[in-house]
Amino acid sequence: MPRKQFDLIVFDWDGTLMDSTATIVRCIQSAARDLGLPVPSDASASHVIGLGLLEAMAAVMPDIEPAMYPRMVERYRYHYLTKDHELVLFKGVREMLSGLKQQGYFLAVATGKSRVGLNRSLNAAGLLSTFDATRCADETFSKPHPAMLQELTRELGQVLRRTVMIGDTTHDLLMAENAGAFGIAVEFGAHPVHQLQACRPLFSAKSIPELHDWLLENA
Known part of the structure; x- marks a missing residue:
């Protein structure tokens, strides 16, 4: 048929x-907090889900120094790896x-x-x-x-x-x-x-x- x-x-x-949406949002926020950066809102963090990690960090925090984006990715991965087994x-x-x-x-x-x-x-x-x-x-x-x-x-x-x-x-x-x-x-x-x-x-x-x-x- x-x-x-x-x-x-x-x-x-x-x-x-x-x-995994809520977990990803919390991990983005934790990464920003670790680096002393402004913490994105839930809505802002959830909007960039689905993008590649560097693109997501640039989109959610467009006003920070570009050199910080790889550090945001590293801290995000650290937090996510402590949570992904729970998903x-x-x-x-x-x-x-x-x-x-x-x-x-x-x-x-x-x-x-x-x-x-x-x-x-x-x-x-x-x-x-x-x-x-x-x-x-x-x-x-x-x-x-x-x-x-x-x-x-x-x-x-x-x-x-x-x-x-x-x-x-x-x-x-x-x-x-x-x-x-x-x-x-x-x-x-x-x-x-x-x-x-x-x-x-x-x-x-x-x-x-x-x-x-x-x-x-x-x-």
Whole structure:
């Protein structure tokens, strides 16, 4: 039976599959505090989730000396490594990924995490063999540049017009638009719903089970 719309389903990681938004915000704030810098608000810190780490630090603290950004990254990583073993997948993620895999979809991840960070998270979650390909921010251009999706489709022999990007930030949705792919929003992550809606996603899911149901019906 031919698929309705998509052959390749690409997921963001933090705030989309992994319940990590609040932890990332606290780690950004702790990094700033360590260095005696102004501490970003929750809203400011959550807005940069999904970008590569250097890009995120530059975006959340645009007025500090550029030489401080690598130090912010180092302190962020220190704090995050003390917390990442506590993080869990959103309820329903395993069942959704397993179901999509059984139906023969290509599955991929496009994330602002580093390669080392993503591999550690995939291993801890027992999902290393679930995805057909993954792309990280330290391997190519950061979101919302289209490179991650372009590279994933080339690697898997797919086309962008039959690819969908699923994420919790405008960075994810704008990357999909820039690449000529489709975007689906999830409303339980880093960016507020009104910002996600402004990107005109194909669908906006309030939970993983709702996302799974929509994919079963429409993807």
